[in-house]
Amino acid sequence: MLNLHWRAKGSWSVVGRAFAAALARRTPVAFIDPPEGLPVSGVPVSADAVTINFGDWRLSPTLPGRRVVSYIPWETSRIPWPIRRKLRRLDHLWVPSEWQREVFLRNGISAEKLSVVPLGFDPEAFHPPVTPRQPGPVFRFLFVGKWEERKALPELLEAFCSEFRADEPVELVLHAHNPFLADFDQEERLRQELRKLGARDARVRCRGEVALADLVRAYREADAFVLPTRSEGWGLPLLEAMACGLPCIATNYSGLTAFAHAGNALLVETDGVIRVRDPFFFHPWLIWGTWARPNVAHLRRLMRQVVEQREESTALGQAAAREVAAKWTWDHAAEVALARVAELK
Template structure:
């Protein structure tokens, strides 16, 4: 069975890509153009984060031949929203173990304890809750810092440092040890993971959570919300999971059309987040052991080779 992969570069019409009429076409780009693609059957890769699929989006999804979802969490969500179970196959993401792995740190041994956040600054990532927790728990006199790699290139004119200043002013915490950093090339990204003491992602929801998985692969103790697809690989045995305080309506004017009902996502418990952050600072050896255990586990289960094997097994069943 021939399989054609389509992930067209910007400006390149996907329908112009030569594909056999008998092929199963795997669309790794915009799933909404799948009905226009050639092939006997088009398989669409569709990540998802919210609890509800608005009816205009659901109608488009129902017209797709077959859908790859990233987790059992997402599969259940889609079925509850009216997508036929037989149209869904679970194919996870992964990481490159030759790149993301434990290694020597370049910071001095007596440097401040460093929390690391990597992700776009948007409502879904719960940066206000993270800043609230950090500023409430750690005073400016403590040798603890938070480093944010939170630029969002999808928001025109986004200024990470200005946004941070605005949030800290709200909290009356302008003097906290919080640093903004920009996007990094791959070698420096790996170094950022290795130079941190803990990774923190108190997200509202994740379609998968690649930075979290990469941090675990690098041996970092990780703090993250106990909700959504990331619980596929992050659990109480290999990470510190933040309780969900509530489920709140999805609101984000940049990425979710406000005229549609996207359902809910999690509100992380700030008090619990504070306790977990304090715990890793006061028990660094125990936290480091958790990180080492996580690295051993994810390299056995969640690499790109594993993901590719699962994908080919799923595609082979399609006729």
């Protein structure tokens, strides 16, 4: 059996819930302080069981269990010293990708403490439509992710507005809500970024935070997915888009390369790396290292390619859907997680 704890906001809460359900299908799970709305299994918490913490890793030393595993996503090349010192004291760490494992090793985290356990997606929700979508009069690019510096939205807007003329039947839809920023106004932020570009482009539209069914519909109504991110510990929206059969454009860097490669996605070249700067998510008094600078010119060419080469792009999306369904579901992730638990002494 396992003990399981998580307390998180946004996408990480969704991740914890989905992972918990997959684990509970395979072994008894005792939930520590379960979030509201989660069905409680009735299994009591055991001090002899392994505890997996999907929540705040700083709580791990306070949690019961024979061993406590802290699942930690990470997106930058450097772990600031105060955080690194605390991570070294933790019992065991899971990371979602081999890229992140290498980052942690370079930052002095012991290999004996580290295991790679991938994330996954729900194939019941995210899959290609039974009836293939027919091309509409307007080609729609879709972006899904928080509006933050790491996602490189200014570069995406620059690429879109520069590449496609105002009279071309192409649009960009942003699902870029940020629940962590108080009074965040996605529409106003978009207007600000377009003003910087000297653009007044009505073909770029925002959608706010949506329920799962609406998110699935957004993938189904899109013609291509684009994520010119600077860095990802994993990249769940990209995986979901691939599972839905969309041709996907993403930066050739970081954790998403665990499942996205030249055979199933269009990968944006990088212009090296730049220093991490985002005072809200990454404290400015600490040194976080670097992340990628996506090449805007190459991003433009790939966006043009998927518009003009519809047949080839559709085939690429279909190949991606088949591959990720065979390798990257939550059930697959749970099997890997249980194998790692069995290795713990």
